[in-house]
Amino acid sequence: TQLLEQSPQFLSIQEGENLTVYCNSSSVFSSLQWYRQEPGEGPVLLVTVVTGGEVKKLKRLTFQFGDARKDSSLHITAAQPGDTGLYLCAGAFETSYDKVIFGPGTSLSVIP
Amino acid sequence: DTGVSQDPRHKITKRGQNVTFRCDPISEHNRLYWYRQTLGQGPEFLTYFQNEAQLEKSRLLSDRFSAERPKGSFSTLEIQRTEQGDSAMYLCASSFRGPMDEQFFGPGTRLTVL
Numbered sequence: 626t627q628l629l630e631q632s633p634q635f636l637s638i639q640e641g642e643n644l645t646v647y648c649n650s651s652s653v654f655s656s657l658q659w660y661r662q663e664p665g666e667g668p669v670l671l672v673t674v675v676t677g678g679e680v681k682k683l684k685r686l687t688f689q690f691g692d693a694r695k696d697s698s699l700h701i702t703a704a705q706p707g708d709t710g711l712y713l714c715a716g717a718f719e720t721s722y723d724k725v726i727f728g729p730g731t732s733l734s735v736i737p
Numbered sequence: 738d739t740g741v742s743q744d745p746r747h748k749i750t751k752r753g754q755n756v757t758f759r760c761d762p763i764s765e766h767n768r769l770y771w772y773r774q775t776l777g778q779g780p781e782f783l784t785y786f787q788n789e790a791q792l793e794k795s796r797l798l799s800d801r802f803s804a805e806r807p808k809g810s811f812s813t814l815e816i817q818r819t820e821q822g823d824s825a826m827y828l829c830a831s832s833f834r835g836p837m838d839e840q841f842f843g844p845g846t847r848l849t850v851l
Contacts, residue, residue: 629779656837667741667828667842668780675837713779717837723793724770725837727779 629716629728637734641703646731648714649696655719657697659688662711662730671699704735739763741843743829749849750819757815758846762831769812770840771804772828773797780828786812819850 632647648657656675660668672681674690674697681688685708687700701708711732715725742761750756762769767788772780783802784794788809798804801819806812816823826847830840 631779634777658837666844667830668840669842670839673837673839715779723835724782724785725840726782727772729777730779732777 629714629726631712631714631728631731633731634729635732635734637736638704640705640735640737643700643702644704644733645698645700646712646733647696647698648716648728649691650716650718651695652718654690654694654697654716656717657690657694658715658725659697659699660713660715660727662713663709668711668713701733704733706735706737709733709735741829741831741841743827743843743846745846746844747847747849749851751851752819752821754819755815755817756819756848757813758827758829758848760812760814760829760831760843762810762812762829763841764810766831766833766841767809768832768834768838769806770830770832771812771814772830774826774828774845775824783814816848819848821850824848824850 658673659671662668672688677692677694679690685702689698711730713730714728744759770785771783774780786806801817804814826845828845830842832838832840
């Protein structure tokens with residue numbers, strides 16, 4: 626069974642602070658995505674990473690894919706209230722390419 | 738609006754009743770996925786279609802659940818004899834090709850079974 630774990634489950638920070646959230650699995654990802662979901666809406670894709678060790682930046686967000694492709698992190702610099710939401714990682718595995726498995730998410734609240 | 742749409746947005750039903758949800762994907766997308774999401778959890782995969790063919794069903798999808806995608810366009814998800822444990826947000830997503838193509842999600846249908 627391929628499971629994704631995310632940590633922390635909840636995070637509440639002040640505006641301007643930096644934060645990092647994590648996603649990991651005991652299985653190797655063929656690729657991994659990060660989504661953000663706001664209340665009452667569906668998830669929206671932020672990034673897809675494919676290569677071990679890959680780093681992608683999206684404005685204040687930095688995504689890193691582990692060398693062994695079993696883990697990933699999302700770092701947010703100078704968090705803003707608009708970053709509030711549920712951050713989900715979703716992985717495709719080499720043994721089940723046709724679907725992705727979502728993690729339980731990290732619920733981020735940025736307080737003005 | 739050319740995004741994924743779902744109807745209805747909210748559904749309240751009594752235990753034992755049947756419900757049907759509709760999803761209209763982005764028109765040029767071949768793949769359509771159904772997920773279920775409960776509070777505090779990520780979306781759980783239920784099933785997916787490649788055009789009109791249903792290619793995989795999760796073990797979560799009991800025989801009370803059925804999904805169709807006639808003509809490879811819109812899709813419906815029906816739940817028969819609803820139970821309180823079916824209460825959740827049901828999300829539909831579409832993508833052009835495989836799952837690692839960007840999945841565009843609809844706003845979901847929130848089901849409450851009383």
